[in-house]
Amino acid sequence: MKKRALVTGGAGFIGSHLCEYLLKKDYHVVAIDNLLTGSIANLKTCQKHVHFQFVRASITDTPVLDRFISESDIVFHLAAVVGVQLIVDKTVLTIETNIMGTESVLRSALRYGRKVLVASTSEVYGKGNKIPFAEDDDVLLGATLKSRWSYAASKMVDEFLALAYHHEYQLPVVPFRLFNTVGPRQSGQYGMVIPRFVSQALQHKPVLVHGDGTQSRCFCHVSDVVQAIYLLSEQQSAIGRVFNIGGTEEISIFKLAETIIKQTNSKSKIEYVPYDQVYGKGFEDMQRRVPDIQRIQNLTKWTPQLSLQDIIQDVSEYSLGQHQ
Numbered sequence: 001m002k003k004r005a006l007v008t009g010g011a012g013f014i015g016s017h018l019c020e021y022l023l024k025k026d027y028h029v030v031a032i033d034n035l036l037t038g039s040i041a042n043l044k045t046c047q048k049h050v051h052f053q054f055v056r057a058s059i060t061d062t063p064v065l066d067r068f069i070s071e072s073d074i075v076f077h078l079a080a081v082v083g084v085q086l087i088v089d090k091t092v093l094t095i096e097t098n099i100m101g102t103e104s105v106l107r108s109a110l111r112y113g114r115k116v117l118v119a120s121t122s123e124v125y126g127k128g129n130k131i132p133f134a135e136d137d138d139v140l141l142g143a144t145l146k147s148r149w150s151y152a153a154s155k156m157v158d159e160f161l162a163l164a165y166h167h168e169y170q171l172p173v174v175p176f177r178l179f180n181t182v183g184p185r186q187s188g189q190y191g192m193v194i195p196r197f198v199s200q201a202l203q204h205k206p207v208l209v210h211g212d213g214t215q216s217r218c219f220c221h222v223s224d225v226v227q228a229i230y231l232l233s234e235q236q237s238a239i240g241r242v243f244n245i246g247g248t249e250e251i252s253i254f255k256l257a258e259t260i261i262k263q264t265n266s267k268s269k270i271e272y273v274p275y276d277q278v279y280g281k282g283f284e285d286m287q288r289r290v291p292d293i294q295r296i297q298n299l300t301k302w303t304p305q306l307s308l309q310d311i312i313q314d315v316s317e318y319s320l321g322q323h324q
Helices: 013-024 062-070 084-089 091-112 147-169 193-202 222-234 253-263 275-279 294-300 308-323
Strands: 004-008 028-033 052-056 074-077 115-121 173-178 207-210 216-218 243-245 250-252 270-273
Touching: 004 013, 004 062, 013 028, 013 074, 013 222, 028 062, 062 091, 074 091, 074 222, 084 091, 084 147, 084 275, 091 115, 091 147, 115 147, 115 222, 147 173, 173 222, 193 207, 193 253, 193 308, 207 253, 207 275, 216 253, 222 243, 222 294, 243 294, 250 253, 253 270, 253 308, 270 275
Parallel strands: 004 028, 004 074, 028 052, 074 115, 115 173, 173 243, 207 270
Antiparallel strands: 216 250
């Protein structure tokens, strides 16, 4: 008998790739998504599959969520408000969806004793300067006056809540912190940097770097990320522990822009745009974001397979297909 998986946020960028991966692993998959930032087009391949079902609903729609969790063996909880632009513009929605939605998932999972993998974020490390970031490090967030940190705080509460359900009720939970994840289907609309740069470069438009470009990031291909999530779901000893998932190849945003322009043979020039102009006055960013991935490597032997060059190539090919 097939194992049944529920993927919240299943029509999103990462969620849709996870649905495809689970179907290949012989799961019956149900995806729940309200399509706020997800797209039904992301599930085109999945919808051809006899063991896939899509449900258009919010994770705060408790009766719907409860029904599908009751019918599942495992829950992959990826639904959240994501993207810097959306977080700044829709702070109330961000906090309510991330915290109340996760609470709904955990309550129903407890009712039926279902394992839950809870997606968190590298944002929880905030302005910490101990590099690389390890799962047990202290965190340093900005002031509550700056709405940019609401996402990080809401995902920290998600982690606290999930781990509390585990410690108090023995609910099997595995929170995982995603660092910058990139690949086909990711939109630059909400601030995601590589698809935005690639789109600008392919159209020979100015590549717009926010801030001074010295801030650095590490990128991981979505195919590597969904494999990591799956491997954690298979490990009994992962329960009750937090894991980083991400690439470790660090690059400044300025160098990233240069690399994309060169790799796409673009005539684009780099232009700098102040943060305040993009996100409003007082915006703060993390200077570096590098994960320590020893914990997941020790447990699962997982390591990212695709390089930054591979990622840029894949995103470029996808973007060209979108513009044709």
